[in-house]
Amino acid sequence: MSFLQLQALGKRFGEHTAVAGFDLEVEQGEFIAFLGPSGCGKTTVLRMIAGFETPSAGVIRIGDEEVTRLPANRRHIGMVFQSYALFPNMSVYDNVAFGLKIAGMAKREIDVRVREMLALIDLEPLAGRYAYQMSGGQQQRVALARALAPRPRVLLLDEPLSALDARIRVALRDDIRRIQRELGITTVFVTHDQEEALSISDRVVVMHQGRADQIGSPAQIYNRPATRFVANFVGTLNTFEARVVAPSEALVEMAGQRFCVPALAQRAAVAAGDTITLALRPETLGIQPHGADDVTLDGEVLDCRFxxxxxxxxxxxxxxxxxxxxxxxxxTLEPRPGERIAVHFSAGDVLLLDD
Structure with missing residues (x-):
């Protein structure tokens, strides 16, 4: 049985539907990323899991307990925000200890747990500092330690890296993944950054207009996008219009070239003469031949970017x-603008896009 279950989850704000029919099952210890543009509903789903928003429809379960209507303070969830949300009048030590004091833990036990957490985030020497005395990356590590200190059942991360510069962001995301694996805690991570989502997640949920367009491993999401939105949102994509020549043979024609598209064999409602959209990732195209079964198209270089x-x-x-x-x-010699080139690709790399 899944550890975190979201069933037919929905949320309306007046006439606006923010989330509709959202289903997800998360295994214990799994790292899930919600990926999507602003306004797609990913943070709303996170806030419903946390108990900060009440669902308009659906059910939320953690373990064997339904928590749909349970107050946030009784869900045993750790939350890390984009804005750090540290208490400015408290030291690093006291920030991490805050949740433990609220829970009524003994002073000696608090001290052991806080030092354990500070060692985990590698900030033991900074225990006596205040937020204004630390960098953004250090503050976010403290926020992570504070969220983990009470041993929550689920860790929620709401775009925790977006306020940091690129170099710190990469280092901290690696730390988050290391700590998550070390503790084995079930984690949901919200981001609009596809590199973040693909690099550290077990599975990615790509959200669009309040729904999950696709749920899968990073490799599945990137290599086999299920919808046109996923294909265009994740990574760079080249799209081409092609005409179906013989559906039974998966044969298409594009730019005067005829070739077979293996993915077409899996589509039932296609007839000869139909126009379909084919897509290729930039790395599947080359200016040197791939093999004997290459499809080759003539082109002209417009620009090169190193x-x-x-x-x-x-x-x-x-x-x-x-x-x-x-x-x-x-x-490696860069092609020059205006130069004529032959662009090669393998038909097996072609994606067939659905709406």
Whole structure:
């Protein structure tokens, strides 16, 4: 049985539906990321789990207990906010100890637990400091330790890294994942940053207009997006219009080239002459041949962007602008704007997009 269950969860604010028919089952110790643009409902779902919002419909269970109408202070949940929310008049030690004091824990036990938490976040030497004396990354580590100190059943993280600069953000997200694995705590992480979601999660929930468009592992979400929204929101995507030639053979025609699209064989309601949308990730396109079964399209280089490990070539292919990533290696020559190139891809890498 799943540890955290959300069944047909819904939330309305007046006439506006923020969340509708949301279902999710989370295993104990699993790390789940809610990913989506602003206004998609991800934070509303998190707040309903926490008990800060009351669902308009649906059921929330933690363990074998239904908590749908239970007050937030009785759900045994740890929460970390984007804004740190530390008490400015308390030291690091007292901030971490706050929840333990409220719970009535003995002073000696509090001291042991606080020092345990400070060691976990590697801030033992800063126990006597105040929030204004620390960096943003250090403050967020303290907020994490405070949330974990009372041993919550579930940890909720509401965009905890968005206020930090890029370098600190990467370091802290790795720390969050390390600590989560070390403690084995069930965690729900809200973010609009696809790199964050894909890099540290066991599963990702991509949300769109109050619903879960797709739930899956990071690899599934990226490599096999279920909807057009997921495909466009996660990563960079090149899309092409193609005409179905022979559905039974999965044969299509695009820019004068005929080739088979394996994904088409799984679609039932397709007839010869239908127009479909094909998609390819930049890394599946190349300016060097992949193999004997390559599909090759002529193009013209528009621009090249050096991105460190890869060079992103912008080109016009089949009447539209596309992005193609090539690995940066010693001696790699960047194509020049205006140069004619052949763009190669394997038909097996083609995604077939649904609405």
């Amino acid at each position: 991105l460190g490990s890869v060079i992103r070539v912008q080109a016009e292919v089949a009447g539209q602008r596309i992005a193609c990533d090539i690995f940066n290696q010693a001696g």
